[in-house]
Amino acid sequence: MTDSKTAAAIDSAAAEGRPAFIGYLPAGFPDKETSIAAAIELVRNGADVIEIGVPYSDPVMDGPVIQQATTEVLARGFRIAEVFEIVEAVTQATDAAVLVMTYYNIIDRMGPAEFARRLAEAGGAGAITPDLIPDEAEEWIAAVDAHGLDRVFLAAPTSTPQRLARIAEASRGFVYGVSLMGVTGAREAVSEAAERVVRGAKEAGAQRVCVGLGVSTRAHVEEIGAYADGVIVGTALVAALRDGGPQAVGRIAAELTGREI
Amino acid sequence: MSTPRYRNAEGPYFGRYGGRWMPESLVAALDELESAFRAAKTDEDFVAEYQRLSRDYTGRPSLLTEVPRFAAEAAGQGPAPRIFLKREDLNHTGSHKINNVLGQALLARRLGKTRLIAETGAGQHGVATATAAALFGMECVVYMGAEDTRRQALNVARMRLLGAEVVPVAHGAQTLKDAINEALRDWVASVETTHYVLGTVAGPHPFPEMVRWFHQVIGEEAREQILQITGRLPDAVTACVGGGSNAMGIFHGFLDDPEVALYGYEAGGEGLDSGRHASAITLGRSGVLHGARSYLMQDADGQTVDSHSISAGLDYPSVGPEHAYLADTGRVRYEPVTDAECMDAFEALCRTEGIIPAIESAHALAGAVRLTRSWGAEAANRSIVVSLSGRGDKDVATAAEWFDLLPPQDGSEAPETGVQA
Numbered sequence: 001m002t003d004s005k006t007a008a009a010i011d012s013a014a015a016e017g018r019p020a021f022i023g024y025l026p027a028g029f030p031d032k033e034t035s036i037a038a039a040i041e042l043v044r045n046g047a048d049v050i051e052i053g054v055p056y057s058d059p060v061m062d063g064p065v066i067q068q069a070t071t072e073v074l075a076r077g078f079r080i081a082e083v084f085e086i087v088e089a090v091t092q093a094t095d096a097a098v099l100v101m102t103y104y105n106i107i108d109r110m111g112p113a114e115f116a117r118r119l120a121e122a123g124g125a126g127a128i129t130p131d132l133i134p135d136e137a138e139e140w141i142a143a144v145d146a147h148g149l150d151r152v153f154l155a156a157p158t159s160t161p162q163r164l165a166r167i168a169e170a171s172r173g174f175v176y177g178v179s180l181m182g183v184t185g186a187r188e189a190v191s192e193a194a195e196r197v198v199r200g201a202k203e204a205g206a207q208r209v210c211v212g213l214g215v216s217t218r219a220h221v222e223e224i225g226a227y228a229d230g231v232i233v234g235t236a237l238v239a240a241l242r243d244g245g246p247q248a249v250g251r252i253a254a255e256l257t258g259r260e261i
Numbered sequence: 262m263s264t265p266r267y268r269n270a271e272g273p274y275f276g277r278y279g280g281r282w283m284p285e286s287l288v289a290a291l292d293e294l295e296s297a298f299r300a301a302k303t304d305e306d307f308v309a310e311y312q313r314l315s316r317d318y319t320g321r322p323s324l325l326t327e328v329p330r331f332a333a334e335a336a337g338q339g340p341a342p343r344i345f346l347k348r349e350d351l352n353h354t355g356s357h358k359i360n361n362v363l364g365q366a367l368l369a370r371r372l373g374k375t376r377l378i379a380e381t382g383a384g385q386h387g388v389a390t391a392t393a394a395a396l397f398g399m400e401c402v403v404y405m406g407a408e409d410t411r412r413q414a415l416n417v418a419r420m421r422l423l424g425a426e427v428v429p430v431a432h433g434a435q436t437l438k439d440a441i442n443e444a445l446r447d448w449v450a451s452v453e454t455t456h457y458v459l460g461t462v463a464g465p466h467p468f469p470e471m472v473r474w475f476h477q478v479i480g481e482e483a484r485e486q487i488l489q490i491t492g493r494l495p496d497a498v499t500a501c502v503g504g505g506s507n508a509m510g511i512f513h514g515f516l517d518d519p520e521v522a523l524y525g526y527e528a529g530g531e532g533l534d535s536g537r538h539a540s541a542i543t544l545g546r547s548g549v550l551h552g553a554r555s556y557l558m559q560d561a562d563g564q565t566v567d568s569h570s571i572s573a574g575l576d577y578p579s580v581g582p583e584h585a586y587l588a589d590t591g592r593v594r595y596e597p598v599t600d601a602e603c604m605d606a607f608e609a610l611c612r613t614e615g616i617i618p619a620i621e622s623a624h625a626l627a628g629a630v631r632l633t634r635s636w637g638a639e640a641a642n643r644s645i646v647v648s649l650s651g652r653g654d655k656d657v658a659t660a661a662e663w664f665d666l667l668p669p670q671d672g673s674e675a676p677e678t679g680v681q682a
């Protein structure tokens with residue numbers, strides 16, 4: 001048993017004999033209502049966990065597709081309050097665990113305690129922080145713990161066993177296994193590093209490891225699902241939303257989760 | 262000695278600033294770099310090779326030049342102080358940037374890396390990196406904001422001549438911070454073969470400490486030279502601050518001399534009220550960007566605010582974390598200098614001394630003018646060392662436009678400035 005909302009979602013997928021499906025969408029892209037509708041479509045078509053990405057001026061881990069989407073959102077005058085509104089709307093409309101994915105300065109500016117309070121108030125499950133390593137996370141961990149939220153840290157192909165142990169220890173919900181050395185974006189093949197990261201993180205004590213970066217086809221999902229607890233897809237969904245709206249997001253989610261061929 | 266010691270501060274933290282606010286993917290490379298740097302500092306062969314290159318290739322030590330006509334002009338009717346310029350503009354490639362680049366290229370070679378990447382604003386750091394890559398036979402890619410490639414077209418050509426690939430970065434504000442983002446994205450994917458030659462005392466640990474260490478020679482030489490010439494320490498040292506590498510380099514020599522006042526001049530752009538400036542310390546607040554906690558220009562949501570300066574090299578919305586610490590402790594005083602004030606000092610140095618400074622460095626000259634005037638009669642027995650961090654050849658087109666030196670545009674022919682804007 002776990003009191004982590006995200007871990008519970010991953011475990012119930014496991015109980016059905018499949019990896020959890022985790023879908024990323026940028027907050028407010030292309031506008032607030034559409035991004036909520038797209039997240040709901042994602043859940044209807046098999047997503048167990050939703051990541052709502054916070055548009056940020058300096059997204060160093062993002063490739064061109066997500067950068068372009070978030071730049072557009074920022075250009076229309078996006079404010080952070082919108083993130084909590086979206087989290088609340090998706091949480092109310094679905095039973096998925098809703099995480100926020102944000103670069104750390106957004107949290108730092110609001111103050112970790114206030115950010116965690118507002119996220120919990122909106123019904124969010126926790127946050128993924130791609131540019132925060134456990135070494136710098138003391139204040140953040142204290143803040144999310146005060147509200148029982150999940151805190152997801154990244155593990156990389158280059159992380160040493162010592163670092164993996166620290167990452168596993170600091171994470172709650174799951175460990176985000178980075179499948180390759182690079183930024184977000186669809187890739188032809190899943191790097192062989194992904195399985196190594198999952199094995200290393202588990203050996204270091206992680207209970208659940210989900211894999212993201214470069215995952216864009218049903219074949220990738222099946223391959224990763226054989227050894228990971230969950231599969232994270234972002235760019236492929238963002239491209240679908242850009243080109244075909246929420247319906248297209250639903251279609252690709254159904255395809256990726258194997259509900260439709 | 263009861264004075265606090267500031268010299269030789271080690272990362273990752275400078276007070277509450279610094280650290281590693283970076284994706285996990287880069288931590289292994291940063292650890293590897295830190296151990297290589299620590300080992301190299303105490304390795305006689307490494308230090309000897311670095312010093313040999315500094316002497317035979319860069320041309321160190323750089324001169325300390327007294328500029329009495331400039332000092333007299335700064336003083337106006339009043340008595341003039343003695344003003345000395347630390348001539349980093351005379352280094353090979355025309356700025357202080359080469360000090361750091363040669364050091365990091367030597368480290369990269371020790372680490373077995375064959376490819377160098379860099380960000381650049383004005384182009385000086387990119388030129389220096391392209392130069393080192395040519396010297397060491399390494400591949401080189403330089404990321405440069407698309408806006409800056411237009412402002413500094415001559416340096417783009419220079420880098421290409423040196424065999425580097427220049428990649429214009431067309432997102433965000435298309436300036437230095439966006440070039441750093443793109444270089445970081447490259448590095449995450451290429452870290453096995455590639456060293457990221459970060460060009461300033463910012464970024465994740467160990468960069469702030471390491472880049473300062475490679476530039477400390479500026480302050481060490483300046484301190485020795487001024488003692489030799491005047492027999493005593495200067496009353497003030499001035500330097501421009503974007504990320505702050507030349508400033509850390511020269512300040513470091515004087516940090517534990519409490520009688521020497523240290524002044525860092527940020528880009529005040531069109532004035533702080535205009536919102537178009539790059540004065541991170543003066544108007545920023547603590548935040549994290551590009552791997553370090555420091556002062557940061559940001560909005561109420563934590564989004565980075567676009568900076569502005571007439572000098573591309575100071576057009577950065579944050580500042581090295583050690584500067585943030587030195588500002589909080591009061592050891593160094595940081596003030597903004599506007600584009601207009603800076604260009605007055607730029608013009609004055611050209612006219613009175615026959616030295617064309619980089620517009621970045623002209624902020625430090627403007628600071629010296631401001632100090633001179635504030636001293637009034639007391640200026641007579643005082644001396645100032647100004648960090649002249651770079652030469653102004655790259656800025657002639659910008660200056661020609663600022664001072665309206667170009668023939669009227671009739672739409673037929675480009676003006677004969679000798680420089681392609």
